[in-house]
Amino acid sequence: MDKFEERTIASETIFKGKVVKLQVDEVSLPDGKTSKREIIKHPGAVAVIPVTKDNKILFVEQYRKPLEKTLVEIPAGKLEPGEKPEITAKRELEEETGYTTNELTFLTSFYTSPGFADEIIHLYITKDLRLLEEEVAGDEDEFVDILELSLEEAEQLVKDQRIHDVKTAYAVLYLRLLESK
Structure with a gap:
């Protein structure tokens, strides 16, 4: 495991369009705390x-x-x-x-x-x-x-x-x- 890795606890799709998808992930941080990440998924x-x-x-x-x-x-x-x-x-x-x-x-x-x-x-x-x-x-x-x-x-x-x-x-x-x- 990478010492900086953030593990996904939950993921919610907010928007799914023709080009991108927006999701909000709740993640566990390396120090044990949690945070939210807004992520745009793109097909490349x-x-x-x-x-x-x-x-x-x-x-x-x-x-x-x-x-x-x-x-x-x-x-x-x-x-x-x-x-x-x-x-x-x-x-x-x-x-x-x-x-x-x-x-x-x-x-x-x-x-x-x-x-x-x-x-x-x-x-x-x-x-x-x-x-x-x-x-x-x-x-x-x-x-x-x-x-x-x-x-x-x-x-x-x-x-x-x-x-x-x-x-x-x-x-x-x-x-x-x-x-x-």
């Missing part, structure tokens, strides 16, 4: 770093209602039940950018907000992009523009807080680390 997601033949990165620009602003992000999306992450990655790439690939390379996985959510994102990269002959229908409530940026331009958008989400900032950092090897 994928993100893709699409690199073009001329070494540009494809990003999507879209409005994010929780933040009340537009962000520049790498293509990403939620895992469907029972779906393998690489299938989700290819689907999201096609829906959001109009490109496809047959070569997805897994880079890493990471948690987005471990203090209150269990969401994990699986990060992939592809350097084998092909424009789809026919457009794939994406989510009907999703509106995006495509941007092609160099790594340096992406780093500037991080500084300018136009890239302001962890998955995309992490991807830009990861690319810089790969480039320095």
Whole structure:
């Protein structure tokens, strides 16, 4: 047993939506006291770093209602039940950018907000992009523009807080680390 482990005594689902479930757990702390934890359960997601033949990165620009602003992000999306992450990655790439690939390379996985959510994102990269002959229908409530940026331009958008989400900032950092090897 981990010396910091909190054991669940009781769990109550407060809300179950299309994307997340909110539960409140009563836990036993390592010192024997009890506390409450509000936890968001998420099915997980994928993100893709699409690199073009001329070494540009494809990003999507879209409005994010929780933040009340537009962000520049790498293509990403939620895992469907029972779906393998690489299938989700290819689907999201096609829906959001109009490109496809047959070569997805897994880079890493990471948690987005471990203090209150269990969401994990699986990060992939592809350097084998092909424009789809026919457009794939994406989510009907999703509106995006495509941007092609160099790594340096992406780093500037991080500084300018136009890239302001962890998955995309992490991807830009990861690319810089790969480039320095």
